[in-house]
Amino acid sequence: MSPWTFILEHRGEILSATLDHVTLVVIAMMIAILIGVPLGMLIVQRPTLRTIALGLASIFQTIPSLALFGFLIPIPFIGGIGKRTAIVALVLYALLPILRNTFVGLTGIDPAVLESAEAMGMTRSQILFRVRFPLALAVILAGIRTATIITIGVATIAAAIGAGGLGGFIFRGVALVSDALILAGAIPAALLALFADFLLGLLERRLRIS
Amino acid sequence: MEMNTKIVSSAGNLIEFRDVAFHINDILARMIVSGISLEIPQGETLVLLGRSGSGKTTLLKLINGLLLPSKGEVLVQDRPTADWDPIRLRRGIGYVIQEAGLFPHFTVAENVALVPTLENWDAPRTAARVQEMLHLVGLDPREFARRRPRELSGGQRQRVGVARALAADPPILLMDEPFGALDPVTRAELQREFCALARRLGKTIVFVTHDLREAMLLASRIVLLQAGRIVASATPGEFLRLDHPEVRAFTSSLSVSPGLPA
Numbered sequence: 001m002s003p004w005t006f007i008l009e010h011r012g013e014i015l016s017a018t019l020d021h022v023t024l025v026v027i028a029m030m031i032a033i034l035i036g037v038p039l040g041m042l043i044v045q046r047p048t049l050r051t052i053a054l055g056l057a058s059i060f061q062t063i064p065s066l067a068l069f070g071f072l073i074p075i076p077f078i079g080g081i082g083k084r085t086a087i088v089a090l091v092l093y094a095l096l097p098i099l100r101n102t103f104v105g106l107t108g109i110d111p112a113v114l115e116s117a118e119a120m121g122m123t124r125s126q127i128l129f130r131v132r133f134p135l136a137l138a139v140i141l142a143g144i145r146t147a148t149i150i151t152i153g154v155a156t157i158a159a160a161i162g163a164g165g166l167g168g169f170i171f172r173g174v175a176l177v178s179d180a181l182i183l184a185g186a187i188p189a190a191l192l193a194l195f196a197d198f199l200l201g202l203l204e205r206r207l208r209i210s
Numbered sequence: 211m212e213m214n215t216k217i218v219s220s221a222g223n224l225i226e227f228r229d230v231a232f233h234i235n236d237i238l239a240r241m242i243v244s245g246i247s248l249e250i251p252q253g254e255t256l257v258l259l260g261r262s263g264s265g266k267t268t269l270l271k272l273i274n275g276l277l278l279p280s281k282g283e284v285l286v287q288d289r290p291t292a293d294w295d296p297i298r299l300r301r302g303i304g305y306v307i308q309e310a311g312l313f314p315h316f317t318v319a320e321n322v323a324l325v326p327t328l329e330n331w332d333a334p335r336t337a338a339r340v341q342e343m344l345h346l347v348g349l350d351p352r353e354f355a356r357r358r359p360r361e362l363s364g365g366q367r368q369r370v371g372v373a374r375a376l377a378a379d380p381p382i383l384l385m386d387e388p389f390g391a392l393d394p395v396t397r398a399e400l401q402r403e404f405c406a407l408a409r410r411l412g413k414t415i416v417f418v419t420h421d422l423r424e425a426m427l428l429a430s431r432i433v434l435l436q437a438g439r440i441v442a443s444a445t446p447g448e449f450l451r452l453d454h455p456e457v458r459a460f461t462s463s464l465s466v467s468p469g470l471p472a
Contacts, residue, residue, distance in 0.1 A: 116311030119274055119384075120325055120374075121300035134315045 006180035007187070014169070018188045021165035024083065024158060025151050025192075028090035032147060036095050037140060040102025041128065050103070057096035065154045068092065069161045086155070086163030093154050094147035101143025105136030138208040145200035152193045156185060166192075223285070224382060224414045225250040225273055230282035232268055242268045243438040246282070252381075255408055255415040257425040259460065260435035266418040269435070270384050273416060274303045286382070301325055304375030304383040304413075308390045310367040312359040318344070318370050319355040325378040343373040348403060365396040372404065376411070383408075383415045389424070401427055422460045425449075434460070 007014060043050035060068070068089050072079045078088045109132055117127045159167025166185040173181030231244040243265035250256050258266040271277040272284045275296045283290040286299060312321050319340050320327075326336045344351040347369040359367055368388055375383055389397045389404075405428055408415055419425055425432050426446045434442040434449075436456045444452055450461055 110309075110311075110314075112307060112309035112311035113313060115276075116305060116307060116371075117313070119276060119300055119303075119305035119307075121297045121328060123297055126328070131313060135313075 003180040003183040007184050010184060014166075014184055014188060017164065017166050017168060017185070018192070021152070021155055021167075021189065021192065024086060024090065024155050024163060024165050025148065028087045028151055028155070029094060029144070029148055031087065032091045032094035032098055032151075033144060035091070036098030036143075036147075037102050040099045040140070041106065041133070043099075043103055044106050044128075044132075053099060054096075054103070057092075057099050060092040061096045065089070065093065065157045066160060069157065073161060081162045083163045085161055086158035090151050090155060090158065094151050097143040097146040097150070098140070099143075101146075102136065102140050105139030105143075106132045108139070109135050138204055141200065141204045141207060145197065145204060148196045148200060149193050152189060152196060156189050223249040224252045224287065225416070226285040226288075227269070227272070228282050228285065230272065230279045230284055232265075232272060232277060233280050235280075241438055243272075243435075244281075245439055248433065248440065248443075250414060250416065252414055253412050255417060255428055255430045257417045257419060257429035257432050258435060259419060259422065259425045259432050261420060264435040265438040266420075266435055267386055268438075270386055270416060270418055273382070273384060274300050274305060301329060301378060302380045302382065304378075304380045306368070306371045306375045306383070306385045306388040308387045310359070310371035310388075312367055312370055312374070314359050316358075317355065318349070318357050318359070318362070319351070321359065321370055322373045322377050324374055325380075329378060339377055340373075343377050344370075346376070346407065347373045349373070363396075364392050365400060368392065368400060372407075376413075381414060383413045385415065385417045387419055388417075390419070390421075397424075404428070422464050 039053055043053050063071070069085065072085045072089055073081065079085050106128075113131065113135070114127065117131045122130070155163075155165055156167035156170055159165055159171055166189045169181050169185030173179070173183075173185065225248075227246045227248040230246040231241065233241045233244075246269065248269075258269055260266050268277060272279055272291065273286065275291045275294060278292050283292065285291070286294065286303075291299060313324075316324075319337075322340045322343050323336050326339055331339070340355065341351045344354060349366065349369055354362070354366070354370075359370070362370065371388065375385075389400050392400065401424060408428070415428075417425075417428055426449075429446050431443065431445055432449045433440055434454075434456060441456050442449070442452050442454050449457065
């Protein structure tokens with residue numbers, strides 16, 4: 001059977017796996033943004049916390065994804081088999097690009113702008129929320145975009161711990177040596193990544209100033 | 211004007227340096243400026259002249275509390291800058307720097323409205339003030355109010371910078387080589403206009419430059435700095451006749467320029 005006929009015949013199943021996949025990615029990304037952006041803002045003024053946070057996030061990033069899923073299974077509350085563990089792992093992966101871009105965006109602002117903001121009598125929090133943050137938004141979004149692409153890819157591996165999603169087809173395909181099955185998981189995952197990249201890229205360009 | 215009621219003109223000096231030194235707090239404790247005593251009365255346009263690294267900008271930042279003296283004290287309205295709430299102090303002092311430092315994500319109007327907005331002026335009053343300020347610096351609000359800084363020329367950006375600094379009507383204006391990055395023609399144009407503006411507004415201005423000609427044009431008094439110390443203080447008329455090596459270094463830089471009468 002050609003991969004295309006297989007994909008057509010199983011389109012219902014593929015669609016529901018795609019929706020599972022998207023759900024996984026969206027939940028993980030929302031949590032990662034809610035942690036990463038405020039943490040990135042916090043570490044601008046705190047060098048010690050900065051070293052620890054960026055260091056930890058980098059370590060998570062270097063652990064192979066399959067191993068990270070494995071590590072999490074025996075941990076109580078956040079571990080075990082299923083979606084919850086998968087989301088925890090995805091959040092850990094997505095954290096570094098968001099955290100780093102938030103920090104870089106907030107600190108990479110024209111010193112003349114920051115100096116005049118301070119000299120005009122803006123308070124520290126006014127400078128953060130009215131100057132630094134709006135000017136950093138495009139860079140922060142670029143981090144979110146990178147993290148989203150990574151998460152869509154890594155989420156296929158989450159199927160290994162029973163989290164569902166498009167990875168299910170890929171693992172079954174590898175086990176059965178079936179190209180059709182592998183492609184039924186890989187093609188929608190690739191399309192999802194391209195689509196997310198395009199959409200977020202569009203948003204990023206609209207936010208970029210000068 | 212909430213700001214002006216607070217900053218009542220005293221008969222004395224608006225700004226005063228009392229034996230001020232500033233050094234960076236590192237192992238070497240490098241002196242940036244030392245032994246600075248300086249009185250700046252109301253309405254004066256004081257030009258701090260000196261080579262790069264002579265400490266001009268440091269003196270400016272000591273006035274608005276961006277830096278605090280390591281020794282001695284800087285008084286603004288008879289009160290040491292260390293005792294001022296830095297936010298209150300700075301909102302009463304206009305500040306213009308070389309790159310203008312306009313907010314790129316704000317329109318021209320929003321940039322000019324910055325301090326009035328921070329001071330919670332109501333919208334109609336702020337809007338009227340923005341119009342007035344843009345007219346004052348020679349920019350037609352209908353043409354420029356909605357533009358972003360990147361849509362302006364260097365000279366226009368500096369004009370907006372001046373308008374922003376004056377918007378809340380501060381009694382003191384600090385300017386750090388505001389025309390330094392402009393082409394000579396635009397610079398001369400802005401210097402002339404600014405000179406007239408400064409006289410009309412009666413602000414107390416501290417102006418930093420390394421250009422003697424600019425100092426001669428704008429100053430009611432020139433203070434010359436060398437390696438962090440004041441080496442001369444004189445009116446523009448007297449300044450050229452002073453017999454100090456650093457003064458001569460500056461005046462000779464004037465006379466070698468071709469086309470200028472010796």
